Amino acid sequence: MSAAKDRLVIFDTTLRDGEQSPGASMTKDEKVRIAKMLEKMRVDVIEAGFAIASKGDFEAVKAVAEAVKDSTVCSLARAVKGDIERAAEAIKPANRGRIHTFIATSPIHMKYKLQMQPEQVLDEAVKAVTLARNFTDDVEFSLEDASRSDFDFMCRIIEATIKAGAGTINLPDTVGYGEPGEYGRMFKRLIEAIPNADRAIFSTHCHNDLGLAVANSLSAVMHGARQVECTINGLGERAGNAALEEIVMAVRTRQDMMPVETGINAEHIVPTSRLVSSITGFPVQPNKAIVGANAFAHESGIHQDGILKHRETYEIMRAEDVGWNTNKLVLGKHSGRAAVKARFEALGIIFDNKDALDAAFMRFKDLADKKHEIFDEDLQALVSEMEPQDVVDHYQLTSMSLNTQTGTKPHATVLMSVDGEDFTAEAKGSGPVDATFKAIESVVNSGTSLKLYSVNAITQGTDSLGDVTVRLEKNGHIVNGVGADTDIVVASAKAYMHALNLLATEGGKSHPQHGGI
Missing domain, CATH: 3.20.20.70 (Aldolase class I)
Incomplete structure (x- = not known):
């Protein structure tokens, strides 16, 4: 300096x-x-x-x-x-x-x-x-x-x-x-x-x-x-x-x-x-300075030509200087535990014990069976989805099936457990996610209000891991549930269950400050 x-x-x-x-x-x-x-x-x-x-x-x-x-x-x-x-x-x-x-x-x-x-x-x-x-x-x-x-x-x-x-x-x-x-x-x-x-x-x-x-x-x-x-x-x-x-x-x-x-x-x-x-669960807008997906993208032919000839013509900073594309290691289904653990640590994710690492590695393997390449964003989404130790899994998704056809209302069947007791529920909705949420609610009757439903594709490609945020409110308490899966509807169900578990465990959380600066 x-x-x-x-x-x-x-x-x-x-x-x-x-x-x-x-x-x-x-x-x-x-x-x-x-x-x-x-x-x-x-x-x-x-x-x-x-x-x-x-x-x-x-x-x-x-x-x-x-x-x-x-x-x-x-x-x-x-x-x-x-x-x-x-x-x-x-x-x-x-x-x-x-x-x-x-x-x-x-x-x-x-x-x-x-x-x-x-x-x-x-x-x-x-x-x-x-x-x-x-x-x-x-x-x-x-x-x-x-x-x-x-x-x-x-x-x-x-x-x-x-x-x-x-x-x-x-x-x-x-x-x-x-x-x-x-x-x-x-x-x-x-x-x-x-x-x-x-x-x-x-x-x-x-x-x-x-x-x-x-x-x-x-x-x-x-x-x-x-x-x-x-x-x-x-x-x-x-x-x-x-x-x-x-x-x-x-x-x-x-x-x-x-x-x-x-x-x-x-x-x-x-x-x-x-x-x-x-x-x-707050996505970054594509045109956000520095960290938006388009922050270093150039569409104009004139800009592209200038960049190819001399980067400084249209770029005042280097993308790699702020962390874009710095990870050259792409993980896949043949990656071992040591490589996955090292990548988690590089992302600042340290597991407190072997059981937590094992659970994260199993989730990684499940994802690797569904998509060819796994990136840093995927790993972060996997960990965000994992329940913290102080959140009790009152509600768990066992399996689900969907029937969707043009001209008919989607129909969802959900198999879930509530404190270890199995339930099967069915519902129709205006869309597959709506049908799934209605099926879950027919079992839990949570009395919550859905305040936000957000879907974000973590990486590029049709096999991208979808990251879903479900925000529920009950009696002034607000929680954000998160779920990740290559199937958006499954990710949505996971996020809904996560939010319900947060509410059941801690009753949600009031606005975090009485006064502010």
């Missing part, structure tokens, strides 16, 4: 803010898998969750803190004593832990949400930072809705919280209201006006409601911010957050303009993007 460049801290909040996307809730094991990939990418700070939100969130933050060795592990906490103590307990196993506490500072939030006077807000902020410093030297303080906050009040609360021990000050554009020039200048003015600003790193956290999250974040960096909070694939509530891959590659590609460098290993960007997409 050049001595002339400052270090830009990359703070990933996929596991916390990204999980606030409706239906994007992740299990503890899924969070750990993503965290290990983020660590492999050399992300500086991983915000693992909001520990006070639920027992599941607490356990997930703690599990990430235990699994991650190199990155700092962070938990969010409101400026409330119980929140901060719970966050401190969750990050205790981490080699490096951070408590990220926040309170709203805009007039509209203070008046209508908090129902507090500015002096009360300032007092609560200082008390929160002071308490957090009792547990860790690494404390971050966020001014929720900073882009709509009064400048003089921000100066006062930032100076006071830095004095109380906050080493990072975050100025979120919570509702995506900011404009790049205005937002960047806010950082410059604050850094120049606050006497002790040199004792803290200033951070940006931008939402994408107007499509300006990345632009606002980079503008803040150009005006003095040295931490960017972002998510893989731009995941997040409403329109999402600033996308990590876009921030990192913009900084890397425009070093002629940027006063900073990151420590990110960009070759892991695409594999991590695919992992997050597979786990959350």
Whole structure:
């Protein structure tokens, strides 16, 4: 890294803010898998969750803190004593832990949400930072809705919280209201006006409601911010957050303009993007920058001609630099256990015991009998489909058959078990998937509402593994079930069963955060 460049801290909040996307809730094991990939990418700070939100969130933050060795592990906490103590307990196993506490500072939030006077807000902020410093030297303080906050009040609360021990000050554009020039200048003015600003790193956290999250974040960096909070694939509530891959590659590609460098290993960007997409069931749009399927595709004859003559005519980055086509090893049915295990490990998937590896290898062999070549995406889908140890298989698919014919309604017959008892069900539907779901429901009578049905072809070809996400809601609880198979209808049934098992095991999961930045 050049001595002339400052270090830009990359703070990933996929596991916390990204999980606030409706239906994007992740299990503890899924969070750990993503965290290990983020660590492999050399992300500086991983915000693992909001520990006070639920027992599941607490356990997930703690599990990430235990699994991650190199990155700092962070938990969010409101400026409330119980929140901060719970966050401190969750990050205790981490080699490096951070408590990220926040309170709203805009007039509209203070008046209508908090129902507090500015002096009360300032007092609560200082008390929160002071308490957090009792547990860790690494404390971050966020001014929720900073882009709509009064400048003089921000100066006062930032100076006071830095004095109380906050080493990072975050100025979120919570509702995506900011404009790049205005937002960047806010950082410059604050850094120049606050006497002790040199004792803290200033951070940006931008939402994408107007499509300006990345632009606002980079503008803040150009005006003095040295931490960017972002998510893989731009995941997040409403329109999402600033996308990590876009921030990192913009900084890397425009070093002629940027006063900073990151420590990110960009070759892991695409594999991590695919992992997050597979786990959350949120597909990546083909024209998405950096990680979309068309990001490095050239259709125009003029563009193709230019690329063939000299790549830089139409490409400003190399596809392989962000992880496209870096895997030269294609697995098949003759591949042995050692090769499969090595490939899983290269993807950041480590099995806790021999039984778990054996189960994954058996799934690999079953898939290898159905399709000729197996790619990284297939392996990730296989693992995503496997039930975590804390999910009980109340419902299991034994077999199924379909009768479809043009001009008649599809008919599905499903053989399944419920807590070990076998049931056979039949139903007709508007399509084969609809008939299958109706057959399952005739047995379970779950009382759930189907909120999302998503199918994604994992790789190219008609023998591609289909990855299906089924999002179910019941009494305000939302779960994502996932299933993978070369037969889309079978994958759909598996995903439906998985979602039902999640609901039966843990009752689903409420929206993961009471308040946000």
